Amino acid sequence: MPLFDGASTVSHLPAGGFDEQKTASLWDTLIQGPGQERVLDWMRMIDGRIEDLDYIAGRLRSRIALLKVKGEGRIPLRSMGDGLRRMFHIGLAMATASKGILLIDEFENGLHWRVQRELWDALGKAAKDFDVQIFATTHSRDCVSGFVSASKEQDITDSKLYRLERQENEIYAVDLALINVEAALELNGEVR
Amino acid sequence: MGTPHSLLAAHGSDSLLLVEGPSDLHAVVQLVRLVHKAEPAFVGFDCKNDDGVLDQLSLRLVQPEPTQKIVGLILDADIDGSTEKDAVQRRCEQLKNRIGADYDLPENFPEEGLIIDPRPGRRALGTLPRIGVWLMPNNKAFGMFEDLLLESLGDHEKNYTSSVVNQAKTDNVATFHPSHLSKAVVRTYMAWQEPPDLPHLSFAIRKGHFQNIETACAVFLDWLGRLFIPLTR
Numbered sequence: 013m014p015l016f017d018g019a020s021t022v023s024h025l026p027a028g029g030f031d032e033q034k035t036a037s038l039w040d041t042l043i044q045g046p047g048q049e050r051v052l053d054w055m056r057m058i059d060g061r062i063e064d065l066d067y068i069a070g071r072l073r074s075r076i077a078l079l080k081v082k083g084e085g086r087i088p089l090r091s092m093g094d095g096l097r098r099m100f101h102i103g104l105a106m107a108t109a110s111k112g113i114l115l116i117d118e119f120e121n122g123l124h125w126r127v128q129r130e131l132w133d134a135l136g137k138a139a140k141d142f143d144v145q146i147f148a149t150t151h152s153r154d155c156v157s158g159f160v161s162a163s164k165e166q167d168i169t170d171s172k173l174y175r176l177e178r179q180e181n182e183i184y185a186v187d188l189a190l191i192n193v194e195a196a197l198e199l200n201g202e203v204r
Numbered sequence: 205m206g207t208p209h210s211l212l213a214a215h216g217s218d219s220l221l222l223v224e225g226p227s228d229l230h231a232v233v234q235l236v237r238l239v240h241k242a243e244p245a246f247v248g249f250d251c252k253n254d255d256g257v258l259d260q261l262s263l264r265l266v267q268p269e270p271t272q273k274i275v276g277l278i279l280d281a282d283i284d285g286s287t288e289k290d291a292v293q294r295r296c297e298q299l300k301n302r303i304g305a306d307y308d309l310p311e312n313f314p315e316e317g318l319i320i321d322p323r324p325g326r327r328a329l330g331t332l333p334r335i336g337v338w339l340m341p342n343n344k345a346f347g348m349f350e351d352l353l354l355e356s357l358g359d360h361e362k363n364y365t366s367s368v369v370n371q372a373k374t375d376n377v378a379t380f381h382p383s384h385l386s387k388a389v390v391r392t393y394m395a396w397q398e399p400p401d402l403p404h405l406s407f408a409i410r411k412g413h414f415q416n417i418e419t420a421c422a423v424f425l426d427w428l429g430r431l432f433i434p435l436t437r
Contacts (some may be wrong), residue, residue: 183326189265191302196262197260
């Protein structure tokens with residue numbers, strides 16, 4: 013698994029997500045092709061009623077994301093839950109990282125534990141489709157568990173799990189075999 | 205039992221022996237007592253089956269601060285669907301999947317039992333344990349603990365009991381699976397001794413029913429002694 017090998021872009025999704033302006037401009041870049049629809053598919057993992065998303069002009073040249081929700085009409089994205097917003101950002105980051113590298117900080121932020129498994133499934137498929145290498149950090153056991161299950165189910169052989177361990181000023185990346193992590197989680201052991 | 209072979213004790217002890225079932229666990233502990241006239245210094249843990257043994261090993265390799273300094277594994281070389289020839293090989297592959305990232309496994313499984321230390325410099329939080337692996341009965345043949353006990357019987361006792369059990373199989377009196385032949389022979393032999401209703405291998409070992417056990421288990425006991433230092437307390 014070569015690092016940064018021939019990658020043309022490096023996208024970074026911070027722990028707190030993108031700001032509104034960045035989000036809107038990323039959405040705009042996906043106007044052509046299946047990108048926007050794919051991002052919406054990801055958001056539908058959290059809320060199946062989502063039909064569409066549009067931006068409208070707000071005050072002071074800001075732009076506001078409006079969701080079209082079945083049975084509810086148009087609702088501002090920011091008034092929906094944190095999970096949906098996080099999923100929107102992950103979807104945007106992924107769709108705009110084609111043939112590159114995507115860095116996701118604090119993967120689990122705002123995401124319900126049950127969604128994390130589905131999201132890893134989706135990201136696994138998307139990584140192949142868009143040819144993206146994903147680096148994600150987490151403190152969440154559910155995130156690790158979802159990652160391990162998705163890797164196993166999809167038979168992704170080039171997925172790796174590292175634990176960062178600090179000793180004085182050195183940080184070690186400890187390579188954990190997925191088969192061991194899976195067994196440890198099953199036995200309610202600590203892997204973090 | 206003098207030693208608490210419980211889950212709690214297993215997690216806290218720095219010397220741990222993982223086995224496939226309660227029968228093997230008590231038999232090994234009894235064997236050590238019989239030969240060394242002292243209590244084993246390791247804590248044995250019944251993992252229910254072979255996958256359980258491997259999973260408990262996995263747990264100890266990924267936990268951030270490993271508690272154990274030494275982890276021993278006793279596995280039967282009788283994986284479902286394996287043959288005489290490939291049982292040991294398949295166990296090696298299973299081991300490699302679990303420990304290959306941190307330990308250098310030898311190309312051929314050592315007949316005197318495996319004892320292996322982790323490659324250096326892999327962790328900041330703690331040191332991975334020394335690992336010992338014994339594949340019953342002798343690290344080369346297909347089988348289980350009872351095959352080792354079979355060798356502990358005198359020739360006459362072994363041959364006589366085996367022929368009777370085989371006859372029972374031929375005459376459709378015995379319904380055990382063919383792969384459990386050594387279990388059936390050992391238990392039949394136990395049923396013919398006084399008292400005939402000993403429920404566990406460990407009781408028969410303590411009673412001295414396996415006359416040549418020290419000789420037959422010498423290499424196994426040597427492996428235990430090289431792995432757990434000291435072996436008894």
